[in-house]
Amino acid sequence: GQQVMQIPQYQHVQEGEDFTTYCNSSTTLSNIQWYKQRPGGHPVFLIQLVKSGEVKKQKRLTFQFGEAKKNSSLHITATQTTDVGTYFCAGPGSARQLTFGSGTQLTVLP
Amino acid sequence: DAGVIQSPRHEVTEMGQEVTLRCKPISGHNSLFWYRQTMMRGLELLIYFNNNVPIDDSGMPEDRFSAKMPNASFSTLKIQPSEPRDSAVYFCASSLFGGGAGEQYFGPGTRLTVT
Numbered sequence: 001g002q003q004v005m006q007i008p009q010y011q012h013v014q015e016g017e018d019f020t021t022y023c024n025s026s027t028t029l030s031n032i033q034w035y036k037q038r039p040g041g042h043p044v045f046l047i048q049l050v051k052s053g054e055v056k057k058q059k060r061l062t063f064q065f066g067e068a069k070k071n072s073s074l075h076i077t078a079t080q081t082t083d084v085g086t087y088f089c090a091g092p093g094s095a096r097q098l099t100f101g102s103g104t105q106l107t108v109l110p
Numbered sequence: 111d112a113g114v115i116q117s118p119r120h121e122v123t124e125m126g127q128e129v130t131l132r133c134k135p136i137s138g139h140n141s142l143f144w145y146r147q148t149m150m151r152g153l154e155l156l157i158y159f160n161n162n163v164p165i166d167d168s169g170m171p172e173d174r175f176s177a178k179m180p181n182a183s184f185s186t187l188k189i190q191p192s193e194p195r196d197s198a199v200y201f202c203a204s205s206l207f208g209g210g211a212g213e214q215y216f217g218p219g220t221r222l223t224v225t
Contacts (some may be wrong), residue, residue, distance in 0.1 A: 035132065042201055045213040067154060097143070097166050098214060100153045
């Protein structure tokens, strides 16, 4: 079945440094979604990418969808302590449900 | 908008007991999802309903788990009998669109501890 792999699993950065997490799918995706889960919280939708090569920005966050629609990345510029949490990518799987990646847990050191 | 509502928020029970988790999706959403999250296995889809009909229950671990959606505004996930390895956070999510087409809104989760 379809698999969504995410790296790295953990990332510690100093506040102000940049951060990137990568997502790779074994199959072509019709779309990819990104979610953020704060410690002790629930996943919250961030964005959905649909088009090949699409780039979207939300303030300090930049999301990219690969040309082949099999990979995606999330880049955070100048991290802040409020960015702490686990970032998940998710893509449609068989039976049209979402398959979530394993997530990247971001720690921001003040 | 109250968002997705789950109850209880925390549940502690003894092995062998029946556990029922409840979910009220966002009004107007036609898809509902039950997930389980653990450190070891991450976020796993257990079952997915579209228009109150179970579409994919391949993620349900075993016969001890069952889920129902009697109407568009209510769903339950039942575990009987519960076992310590069922300890996890269980999330319910709803979506306006079916499957992976649209964003999912997650509830706050139920933290289940089975001793």
